[in-house]
Amino acid sequence: MTRFDEELMRLKEMVLEMGAMVESSIKDSVKSLVERDDELAKTVIERDHQINTLDVQIDEECIRLIALMQPMAGDLRFLTTAMKITTDLERMGDNSVNIAERALELNREPILKPYIDIPHMSRIAQGMTRDALDAFVRRDKKLAMDVIMRDDEVDDLKYGIFEELISYMVRDPNTVSRAMKISFVAQYLERIADHATNIAEMVIYLVAGKIIRHMALPEE
Amino acid sequence: MVEKSRLKSESKNLNFYYGNVHALKNVNMPIELNKVTALIGPSGCGKTTLLRCFNRMHDLYPHNRYEGEILLYPENINILSSAVDPIEIRMRISMVFQKPNPFPKSLYENVAYGLRVRGVNKKQVLDEKVEKSLRGAALWDEVKDRLNNSAFDLSGGQQQRLCIARALATDPEILLFDEPTSALDPIATSKIEELVIELKKKLTILIVTHNMQQAARISDWTGFMMLGELIEFDKTEKIFTAPSEKLTEDYITGRFG
Numbered sequence: 001m002t003r004f005d006e007e008l009m010r011l012k013e014m015v016l017e018m019g020a021m022v023e024s025s026i027k028d029s030v031k032s033l034v035e036r037d038d039e040l041a042k043t044v045i046e047r048d049h050q051i052n053t054l055d056v057q058i059d060e061e062c063i064r065l066i067a068l069m070q071p072m073a074g075d076l077r078f079l080t081t082a083m084k085i086t087t088d089l090e091r092m093g094d095n096s097v098n099i100a101e102r103a104l105e106l107n108r109e110p111i112l113k114p115y116i117d118i119p120h121m122s123r124i125a126q127g128m129t130r131d132a133l134d135a136f137v138r139r140d141k142k143l144a145m146d147v148i149m150r151d152d153e154v155d156d157l158k159y160g161i162f163e164e165l166i167s168y169m170v171r172d173p174n175t176v177s178r179a180m181k182i183s184f185v186a187q188y189l190e191r192i193a194d195h196a197t198n199i200a201e202m203v204i205y206l207v208a209g210k211i212i213r214h215m216a217l218p219e220e
Numbered sequence: 221m222v223e224k225s226r227l228k229s230e231s232k233n234l235n236f237y238y239g240n241v242h243a244l245k246n247v248n249m250p251i252e253l254n255k256v257t258a259l260i261g262p263s264g265c266g267k268t269t270l271l272r273c274f275n276r277m278h279d280l281y282p283h284n285r286y287e288g289e290i291l292l293y294p295e296n297i298n299i300l301s302s303a304v305d306p307i308e309i310r311m312r313i314s315m316v317f318q319k320p321n322p323f324p325k326s327l328y329e330n331v332a333y334g335l336r337v338r339g340v341n342k343k344q345v346l347d348e349k350v351e352k353s354l355r356g357a358a359l360w361d362e363v364k365d366r367l368n369n370s371a372f373d374l375s376g377g378q379q380q381r382l383c384i385a386r387a388l389a390t391d392p393e394i395l396l397f398d399e400p401t402s403a404l405d406p407i408a409t410s411k412i413e414e415l416v417i418e419l420k421k422k423l424t425i426l427i428v429t430h431n432m433q434q435a436a437r438i439s440d441w442t443g444f445m446m447l448g449e450l451i452e453f454d455k456t457e458k459i460f461t462a463p464s465e466k467l468t469e470d471y472i473t474g475r476f477g
Contacts, residue, residue: 002474070433072460072472209462 004069008078011061012137015082015089018054019133021047022089023126025096026192030122033103033185034115041107044100051093058086081206085136088195088202092129095188095195102181102188112168112178121157121189124150128196135200141207147200154193161186221453222250222441228394228424229274229299233288236269236278243269245448246288250441251394253293256416256425258439258456260432262471266448267428271396274299274426275313276306292393311338314387315396319403320379322371322386327354327363330371330382334390349389356422357385358415377408384415395419397427401434413438432472436460444468 001009025044032041062083065071071079128147135143165179201213222230229251236244244266251257259267269278276299278284290299292312299309311334322330329336331350340346350367354360359381363374371382380400387395397416401409416425416438429435435442435456442459444452444467452465463469470476 004474072432072436073463073469075473076461 029096029099036107041100041103055090081202088198092195125192132199135203144200144203151197158186158190222252228253231290235287237285239283255440257441258435259428261445265445311390313394314392318399328367353385353388356388357381394424
């Protein structure tokens with residue numbers, strides 16, 4: 001293994017470390033809402049600084065390697081993919097912070113209704129994130145495609161939640177503040193799934209050298 | 221890959237032998253008109269051998285043997301045919317070498333040499349050609365006041381541009397470059413690279429380089445060679461971002477063997 005290979009390996013580990021943190025943040029943010037756990041919500045908000053620090057470190061590392069090693073072909077695709085992936089991961093971290101902030105607010109008010117679909121959405125979004133990162137590590141195009149396919153399910157859940165919450169708001173204006181905040185949470189989760197989809201799309205670029213963003217899904 | 225109407229030249233089932241050594245194996249490579257085609261590959265892969273076939277440089281040594289053809293368009297003549305005069309071909313397809321090799325003559329006479337060999341002796345014609353060629357090689361402004369000085373007074377980078385001017389003087393259709401910047405510093409290298417990109421407006425360029433970043437910067441097409449075979453030929457952008465062949469990938473990412 002060359003010195004450059006070792007540096008690429010180290011970079012991959014940094015991306016995975018960041019990914020693991022983001023995954024925890026998604027999970028904990030929703031848990032802090034469902035279990036009305038203020039402390040956990042604060043942990044998520046705190047953790048975001050570490051995620052941001054890693055984001056900057058990974059970017060710097062990629063820029064350094066591009067400048068000094070002049071990577072080509074697969075190496076070049078790996079580095080540009082790593083840079084783009086961290087941008088998405090960082091935004092997912094921000095979305096988790098937003099969920100934790102809404103949790104802190106909602107925890108001050110009475111429960112509107114038991115949370116069922118929100119935890120469900122969260123589990124799918126976490127699974128998509130984990131699999132997108134696994135696909136990145138294993139250069140697994142099939143798994144990346146699978147992640148992309150799952151995005152529709154999250155979108156559908158979000159619209160279901162919106163409709164349900166609107167019906168609450170129509171019936172009782174006292175629910176508006178809480179229902180709005182829960183809608184935001186559904187929206188954040190949907191965005192998180194979008195970012196996971198972006199990562200999966202980048203993995204397909206990494207493996208196949210083809211940019212498939214903004215295209216109809218290839219038949220396969 | 222390259223549209224037929226855009227071809228300036230192409231090798232077809234080209235084989236080349238140095239005596240018993242089979243140095244080029246069935247090379248089929250298109251050369252697009254007004255484009256830069258780069259050849260890359262490890263030392264000994266045959267890229268310079270291939271380049272030298274294009275103006276019959278191998279004729280200079282006995283026991284060298286070509287098989288197959290290199291067609292020159294639009295006439296569709298086979299460069300390798302014994303009916304074709306290699307001297308005539310070298311007027312149309314000129315070469316610039318790795319190390320600048322000016323003649324021990326004045327700047328003016330270096331550039332005028334090819335024309336004088338052709339029997340051109342009229343001062344006015346020569347003056348015009350010398351100026352045009354030196355301008356074409358982006359050297360005119362630096363040397364116009366000292367055309368009678370020795371070519372060896374120039375820096376390495378200037379000498380290389382002088383050799384390009386010398387090659388341009390016979391109005392070639394194809395310029396062959398054999399690692400033209402490997403003996404030059406980065407500034408001189410950058411000037412030659414800019415020049416290559418400028419020159420392709422008027423002629424067609426084939427360049428051998430060990431510097432992959434150079435191939436990536438200046439060429440439109442890239443061929444990767446190994447052990448006498450053309451392993452992959454594609455748009456430069458494709459070769460350097462997502463090559464199709466694993467051998468190419470291994471070579472350009474430095475993970476060879």
